[in-house]
Amino acid sequence: MVDKDIAVPVVLFLCVTVGIVYIVSLLVNTRQRIKMLQVCGSxxxxxxxxxxxxxxxxxxxxxxxxxxxxxxxxxxxxxxxxxxxxxxxxxxxxxxxxxxxxxxxxxxxxxxx
Incomplete structure (x- = not known):
């Protein structure tokens, strides 16, 4: 069995890391769309x-x-x-x-x- 004193911080760290990666990917995609709208006239x-x-x-x-x-x-x-x-x-x-x-x-x- 896994010790809760170890598992909880590890799972919390993984969740925060995944959240940060998701937010960064959203920001990059949004920035890319804004650039496309600015550059593209079509x-x-x-x-x-x-x-x-x-x-x-x-x-x-x-x-x-x-x-x-x-x-x-x-x-x-x-x-x-x-x-x-x-x-x-x-x-x-x-x-x-x-x-x-x-x-x-x-x-x-x-x-x-």
Missing amino acids: KELVESVIQADTYRYQMSALRWGVLALMEAIAFGIIQAMGWTEINPGVVALLLGAFGLGSLLVFLLGRRFG
């Missing part, structure tokens, strides 16, 4: 970049939503079957759910994209 180009970013964010949300749903179903099956140990069947079920979720995202992306 309204169509700016709109196409914004539409592409919106589509990418939507597909990312779809991907993580479907993958989380498929993994939740797999964990539900594992719980319902009463499996308490990690064995090849459990790993196969989890990997299969991830693969099936990825295929589902691909098909949904092609249909709605």
